[in-house]
Amino acid sequence: xxxxxxxxxxxxxxxxxxxxxxxxxxxxxxxxxxxxxxxxxxxxxxxxxxxxxxxxxxxxxxxxxxxxxxxxxxxxxxxxxxxxxxxxxxxxxxxxxxxxxxxxxxxxxxxxxxxxxxxxxxxxxxxxxxxxxxxxxxxxxxxxxxxxxxxxxxxxxxxxxxxxxxxxxxxxxxxxxxxxxxxxxxxxxxxxxxxxxxxxxxxxxxxxxxxxxxxxxxxxxxxxxxxxxxxxxxxxxxxxxxxxxxxxxxxxxxxxxxxxxxxxxxxxxxxxxxxxxxxxxxxxxxxxxxxxxxxxxxxxxxxxxxxxxxxxxxx
Amino acid sequence: xxxxxxxxxxxxxxxxxxxxxxxxxxxxxxxxxxxxxxxxxxxxxxxxxxxxxxxxxxxxxxxxxxxxxxxxxxxxxxxxxxxxxxxxxxxxxxxxxxxxxxxxxxxxxxxxxxxxxxxxxxxxxxxxxxxxxxxxxxxxxxxxxxxxxxxxxxxxxxxxxxxxxxxxxxxxxxxxxxxxxxxxxxxxxxxxxxxxxxx
Amino acid sequence: xxxxxxxxxxxxxxxxxxxxxxxxxxxxxxxxxxxxxxxxxxxxxxxxxxxxxxxxxxxxxxxxxxxxxxxxxxxxxxxxxxxxxxxxxxxxxxxxxxxxxxxxxxxxxxxxxxxxxxxxxxxxxxxxxxxxxxxxxxxxxxxxxxxxxxxxxxxxxxxxxxxxxxxxxxxxxxxxxxxxxxxxxxxxxxxxxxxxxxxxxxxxxxxxxxxxxxxxxxxxxxxxxxxxxxxxxxxxxxxxxxxxxxxxxxxxxxxxxxxxxxxxxxxxxxxxxxxxxxxxxxxxxxxxxxxxxxxxxxxxxxxxxxxxxxxxxxxxxxxxxxxxxxxxxxxxxxxxxxxxxxxxx
Numbered sequence: 001x002x003x004x005x006x007x008x009x010x011x012x013x014x015x016x017x018x019x020x021x022x023x024x025x026x027x028x029x030x031x032x033x034x035x036x037x038x039x040x041x042x043x044x045x046x047x048x049x050x051x052x053x054x055x056x057x058x059x060x061x062x063x064x065x066x067x068x069x070x071x072x073x074x075x076x077x078x079x080x081x082x083x084x085x086x087x088x089x090x091x092x093x094x095x096x097x098x099x100x101x102x103x104x105x106x107x108x109x110x111x112x113x114x115x116x117x118x119x120x121x122x123x124x125x126x127x128x129x130x131x132x133x134x135x136x137x138x139x140x141x142x143x144x145x146x147x148x149x150x151x152x153x154x155x156x157x158x159x160x161x162x163x164x165x166x167x168x169x170x171x172x173x174x175x176x177x178x179x180x181x182x183x184x185x186x187x188x189x190x191x192x193x194x195x196x197x198x199x200x201x202x203x204x205x206x207x208x209x210x211x212x213x214x215x216x217x218x219x220x221x222x223x224x225x226x227x228x229x230x231x232x233x234x235x236x237x238x239x240x241x242x243x244x245x246x247x248x249x250x251x252x253x254x255x256x257x258x259x260x261x262x263x264x265x266x267x268x269x270x271x272x273x274x275x276x277x278x279x280x281x282x283x284x285x286x287x288x289x290x291x292x293x294x295x296x297x298x299x300x301x302x303x304x305x306x307x308x309x310x311x312x313x314x315x
Numbered sequence: 316x317x318x319x320x321x322x323x324x325x326x327x328x329x330x331x332x333x334x335x336x337x338x339x340x341x342x343x344x345x346x347x348x349x350x351x352x353x354x355x356x357x358x359x360x361x362x363x364x365x366x367x368x369x370x371x372x373x374x375x376x377x378x379x380x381x382x383x384x385x386x387x388x389x390x391x392x393x394x395x396x397x398x399x400x401x402x403x404x405x406x407x408x409x410x411x412x413x414x415x416x417x418x419x420x421x422x423x424x425x426x427x428x429x430x431x432x433x434x435x436x437x438x439x440x441x442x443x444x445x446x447x448x449x450x451x452x453x454x455x456x457x458x459x460x461x462x463x464x465x466x467x468x469x470x471x472x473x474x475x476x477x478x479x480x481x482x483x484x485x486x487x488x489x490x491x492x493x494x495x496x497x498x499x500x501x502x503x504x505x506x507x508x509x510x511x512x513x514x
Numbered sequence: 515x516x517x518x519x520x521x522x523x524x525x526x527x528x529x530x531x532x533x534x535x536x537x538x539x540x541x542x543x544x545x546x547x548x549x550x551x552x553x554x555x556x557x558x559x560x561x562x563x564x565x566x567x568x569x570x571x572x573x574x575x576x577x578x579x580x581x582x583x584x585x586x587x588x589x590x591x592x593x594x595x596x597x598x599x600x601x602x603x604x605x606x607x608x609x610x611x612x613x614x615x616x617x618x619x620x621x622x623x624x625x626x627x628x629x630x631x632x633x634x635x636x637x638x639x640x641x642x643x644x645x646x647x648x649x650x651x652x653x654x655x656x657x658x659x660x661x662x663x664x665x666x667x668x669x670x671x672x673x674x675x676x677x678x679x680x681x682x683x684x685x686x687x688x689x690x691x692x693x694x695x696x697x698x699x700x701x702x703x704x705x706x707x708x709x710x711x712x713x714x715x716x717x718x719x720x721x722x723x724x725x726x727x728x729x730x731x732x733x734x735x736x737x738x739x740x741x742x743x744x745x746x747x748x749x750x751x752x753x754x755x756x757x758x759x760x761x762x763x764x765x766x767x768x769x770x771x772x773x774x775x776x777x778x779x780x781x782x783x784x785x786x787x788x789x790x791x792x793x794x795x796x797x798x799x800x801x802x803x804x805x806x807x808x809x810x811x812x813x814x815x816x817x818x819x820x821x822x823x824x825x826x827x828x829x830x831x832x833x834x835x836x837x838x839x840x841x842x843x844x845x846x847x848x849x850x851x852x853x854x855x856x857x858x859x
Contacts, residue, residue: 005689029441029462029466030444030453031453033456033460033462036462037460037462054467054472055471055472057468057472058440058441058442062443063429063432063436063442065406068433069433069485069489070414070483070488072484073479073483076483077476110337124482124483125479171391171392175393175396175397185640185754187640205763210394212355212390213390214390214391215389215390217388217389220387220428221387225356225388226390229355229356292460294456297456346723347681347751347769348750348767349750349751349752349766349767351767351774352750352751352767353753353754354774358765358774361772366767366769394753398753399688400685400688400690401688402687
């Protein structure tokens, strides 16, 4: 038996950070800019200062896992980003995308546990003055939401009025397996957050099913695999009356949101289940102005949901 | 034993696939089937079977693996890794297997279409940057939520990322793939048969 | 050379291994004190409804041993635990604690530890939902269901399908123990066969990686469950259980066919791994005994049953073992004590 799989939020984040480095997500900043703003809004309300930096590049993990990039390069890119954060800010790194989180975690794990790999990376990035030491810890903002759940609950001004929310955890946070907040097959911590916001979490049968868009299978196997697969997921959600789906990964959000009209063309559904980031939902419940949450980026419109929560058009 | 240099049967196959040493515990596999039972792709197309692929890698049976269409179906959900009783990191195994078969010319059609974005990322510091129309839409959306019109990535960052790819040889590897001659793939696990010559 | 005219053995644990050790030692004319923490004797065997490989009634076995213990004049202390021990030369000064925190001191010339095993907590397996989904139970919980059904309970709503999952916590380097718990394949075959006895119309599935039937009459037993009781054995370790419409959906692979499989069941029995019991861990600490990496007691190299100075062990506290094996080990531990006492004369 190995180390503990599931640990308490207090053990995972012993001290709530006053300031953190927010890792920019490519998909998040381009497809759903409202998500990035919502994350910043929520963290600000929770009393946490956020720093971002233009010197941070893409984590390069997505294309690595498509077997499009080689590990030597991605390891160096990761080391470079994390070294920059360490040297400029000396803060912990929080991602708001499961993908960034997963790739940064796995690659930094290799860098920190295989000396030859770290040496090779540091030799390369050393030419620009970087040196990766492994000091910055990698987290995902969903962990901080759970850590500060009481604080979130206390600031809810627009309770969700029993809105039926089907959570989508995504794969790459819970794939980490050891030292994370919940069991990968039977997690409940997002549902606890939904409850704290006044929503009704729906434990739909296929809530743990992947979104299908990782490693470019949405390009290569859309009709043959990804669409039938998503059809099963959405059928399960629709059957159990899910009114809104939440994600913690702009990649998953893209898959689940943008694919719905195409699924309908192939005879799956129609589902009309809007998909937003958990940060956007929390920000909504905390009273953020709707226009700043960027829901106009969504393919499946949110109108029904906003009515249930009691949000007027002008808010 | 099979003939020297035969493509069909290779006792060193496991070591050749795991070129980066990311999956050192493959022989711990109990062939229990938990991976395949939890695999969302196997649920749609049972011809894709992670357990069988592991078995073929250990057995050295390259015949089915090289031109297999199935190995391109894994979507990296890592359900398999999560329930595996010996913690075999199957996603990293498939990633490396794909490198190996790509270099022999199989499966290029599953990687080259993504390469357009892969090369562009080395210039923009961001992945999946769309064309001009897409860029304009993004700028509108971002301005609407009070963000900078375009996500800010410094010139220094872009240059350093591009240099990393150049100096590690990764860029050269990507360019070589573009020149490789593509060989056909097939659903080899539906039709495959193993023949060990001369053993 | 001991200067004590009458030797006393302390047997810790009133399961059948401990009972057999007590009987052996008392039968040779020595004093025996048998300590058992629960109110009744019989240990894990007492909880069983049937046994392999001859479908015998374990209650009769336990009752028979209890009668022998009484006839042999063993002093029985149920509801008592050993809380400390001090070795002084060739004796142990042991303190027992009983009901109402009553304490008793006794002097023992030798000790037999027979504190047994306990089941691994399988709620560690989120994919199986033990403790969350109704209808998912472990081996011993299912045994008591069998007893209730055999008594006639539950006739209004018999299960339509029962599924067994083996190796839950065993042969698992990730969430459980790497070792094989040895007897669960046989227990599962027994329980599956009993389901078909009690509910002939029920469907019964066993999901396995291997079935280990290495014993006298064991292979024949398992084959009879498959061939005569018509239990379906499918090779594949289930990946996930999901609750669906009040039943349980099991997703697995039939690895011999190479296809994923979905089966719906009303009850799923998890054959949980066996680990050292709390009593075993405490006694190994109190008596400073030889243990293996997992905390099971380990006989000193070359010895049949000795695990410490003047301390012997028998039964599940060494490793999971079936009834017949527990009796044999109990007798061996008892004989070890008798030989030790003979040397002192």
